[in-house]
Amino acid sequence: MKRNNDMQPVLSLFIRTGGRRLALGAGLSTLVVLAGMALLGTSGWFITSAALAGSAVMFNVFVPSAAIRLLALGRTFGRYAERTVTHDATFGVLAALRERLFRGWATPDAARALLRRPSRLLFRLTGDIDALESIYLRLIVPAGAACGAALLAGLVLANLDWRLGLAMFVWLLAVGWGVTLLVARLARPVALRRVRALERLRAQAIDLVAGQTDLALAGRLPAQCDQLARLDMTLARHDAALHRLDTGAGWLYAVGGHVTVAAVLLAVGALAQQVASHPAQQQVQQLGAPAAALALLIALAALEPFAALRRGAIEAGRSWLAMRRVAPRLRQQDDANVPAPPGTGTGIGTGTGTGTALLLHAATVFHPGRTGAALHAVDLRIAVGEGVAVVGSSGVGKSTLLALAAGELAAQAGQVWARPATWLTQRTELFCDSLRDNLRLADPAATDGQLWAALQAAGLEQDVRGFAQGLDTLLGEGGLGLSGGQSRRLALARLLLRRADFWLLDEPTEALDGATAADVLARLARHASGRTLLVATHLRREAGLADRLLVMKDGRIDADLRRGTPAFDAALDTLRQH
Incomplete structure (x- = not known):
């Protein structure tokens, strides 16, 4: 429930600010992936069919060759349009988010909180906004494309045998999402420790540069440098751990892809043997070497879109932490836009009359961290x-x-x-x-x-x-x-x-x-x-x-x-x- 409360303000801002552009970018990304799979499968089917036809058999090369050219051009231009739309939409949302947060720091008490911890809050403001970029570009967009790839692979193989198509669809979702969720779970604590280590490293580096004269006079400069070096080593260990997870995820996706291709090859072989044993079946026209090549190449490309999710899975912990930090400020902004009932609360107004510049009535102020009222x-x-x-x-x-x-x-x-x-x-x-x-x-x-x-x-x-x-x-x-x-x-x-x-x-x-x-x-x-x-x-x-x-x-x-x-x-x- 807490995570949903943290996600809701950020996702609502994404939808309100760039909902249509974000949806268009995700749709274009999915179409590009499907075009790539269709291009690979059609090319394999066409080459195999042409080779088997030989010179003695009439074979229509114009329709498949035109389809291949159309898919290639569509994939190229679609990729360009997808990158343009998705990045433009993301930058637009992040710009709106920065404006909302900077406006939030202009509210009462916020500027003073910023002055008390300027470096820490500035690092969070810049780093957290950059981390939120991964939510759309590295999670939502690849997730939509991966699901579309699984659906296309299932439909293509279902034309050969519905059981094979259903098994392929379920297998791709299980393996693709299983590896993604496993990597996200393992990477989250490491990513959180890395973010905190990076913040400490930056803060201490600034302290070292700003206070090097005082540290040198006090004889503390070598100790401060050693502490900074230890923090840098800690950050390097966290980076190495995340790199190992990324490599392991790539290995799992590669193994999953090989298993998928091997399983489809065996399934196609079994179907071909079944057709050979029962030549009277209608499937004899559907299953042959071209169809087998189409199925194998579609299976080969089907798991690749899921592999694009691994970077988003690695950064999911950082993005979640960013949402936790940003969400309260966004909620305060939303609450501030709701007018208070007349006669309640406190606020800054335009005066109670034409002759009044300032009016305080029983005004009481407390400063955080101090006992007693200011x-x-x-x-x-x-x-x-x-x-x-x-x-x-x-x-x-x-x-x-x-x-x-x-x-x-x-x-x-x-x-x-x-x-x-x-x-x-x-x-x-x-x-x-x-x-x-x-x-x-x-x-x-x-x-x-x-x-x-x-x-x-x-x-x-x-x-x-x-x-x-x-x-x-x-x-x-x-x-x-x-x-x-x-x-x-x-x-x-x-x-x-x-x-x-x-x-x-x-x-x-x-x-x-x-x-x-x-x-x-x-x-x-x-x-x-x-x-x-x-x-x-x-x-x-x-x-x-x-x-x-x-x-x-x-x-x-x-x-x-x-x-x-x-x-x-x-x-x-x-x-x-x-």
């Missing part, structure tokens, strides 16, 4: 156009409150309503790409003129114009090539490009020098006019953007202070200057 039953209303600063020591819930307003976190209790917001996080996220494409993350449709205007507003225009390639300047991973101040200004330019009237600023000038910080804050204040601000900070210069201070302690709002009151000035004086 936010305790918080009640808060921020009006449109209001500037609010959240202050307090580290770990009291300032960033959690911003993440809740941004929709990156879901409240486990209470209600959350917020207008669409743009979040300037503490860490500037820049990617190994051009300056232009890093900016267009905020607005993919932005023109170069809009990009330059945003850079000018952020105070970065002159720096970018000084680069040889301008907007086409390539950045390294994490924004390598820009200084800390330039990276922050680029993040500010993205903030200005994003069309949102609600800004969430999480320590926007942290780690900047005084002059750069003052310039960034002045530009933020200039462009924040008319916008709603929610700033998380412990610096006085950043809190100065707000007219309202929320003092947080232990996940609760301890004080709500307004500018112009003595308490506001006193709280402002307790903040750090730099």
Whole structure:
């Protein structure tokens, strides 16, 4: 039951996304296999008949030769069409699956889970999607072709004797599927161990490369290298075990094929002897050397399509594990598409009125792995156009409150309503790409003129114009090539490009020098006019953007202070200057 629950979301996605193309590809694959068997059998029958006819007997060579040419051409073009359709359908389904999963990581809490274990989840995301390719290409398609081959072989031999045809059909299914299921059962635990070993090997290789300086200083570099080598040997042993299973499956299919041909040869010989003993039977016209050659060649080719299943059987364990990992995320996506009944649950909305930007009612948030709540039953209303600063020591819930307003976190209790917001996080996220494409993350449709205007507003225009390639300047991973101040200004330019009237600023000038910080804050204040601000900070210069201070302690709002009151000035004086 558990396996069926894991398979159902993945198979449903396959059917919804590419059902017709997948069925067409499987049908073409089956037709190609049948055409190949018919080509081999017809050729044998034709050659044998022509040899026996000799020159003294009239023999129509045009019909069988035309059939052979037609089957050969059909097999060639059918193979091309089958490969095109099946791979196009598979890539389409996997592309839809990637989109669904990436959208899933944009849901509340998912992005934070990804950041906690980035390498492990990234390997699973890429490796598991690749593993799902085997479900269709190496299991479903070969299975349909193999069943079609068994049916054709049974029908051909049934024309000689119905008992022979039935025995052939049952034998092919028993041997073909028996070997496939046996290999799948033996390979599954090995394939699962191999996947886990590969994940550990990749993770430790990344740790070794990223932390080699620290490991060398601590004297742990040789030990880490030895551990990596042991993991590599473990992976090699699993690969060798799977290779042995693959070789053994090939040997079993070969033995099965030889037994099949030998059995058909004996059966045809027995039928020929029976016809010779009873020449008056009607079977005398049906059974002869050409018919025997046709039967033998069909039997020779009948088990070959089952052999194509062995690779899918080897990878079945990996595909099953991939479905187990992917299915919960797909189920969450399906559940998220079902609207909740009015008045129940929590969520991010568009506000409860035209004058409200953010409304929290008894909002409570728990972080996985931590005891106690990060936010305790918080009640808060921020009006449109209001500037609010959240202050307090580290770990009291300032960033959690911003993440809740941004929709990156879901409240486990209470209600959350917020207008669409743009979040300037503490860490500037820049990617190994051009300056232009890093900016267009905020607005993919932005023109170069809009990009330059945003850079000018952020105070970065002159720096970018000084680069040889301008907007086409390539950045390294994490924004390598820009200084800390330039990276922050680029993040500010993205903030200005994003069309949102609600800004969430999480320590926007942290780690900047005084002059750069003052310039960034002045530009933020200039462009924040008319916008709603929610700033998380412990610096006085950043809190100065707000007219309202929320003092947080232990996940609760301890004080709500307004500018112009003595308490506001006193709280402002307790903040750090730099």
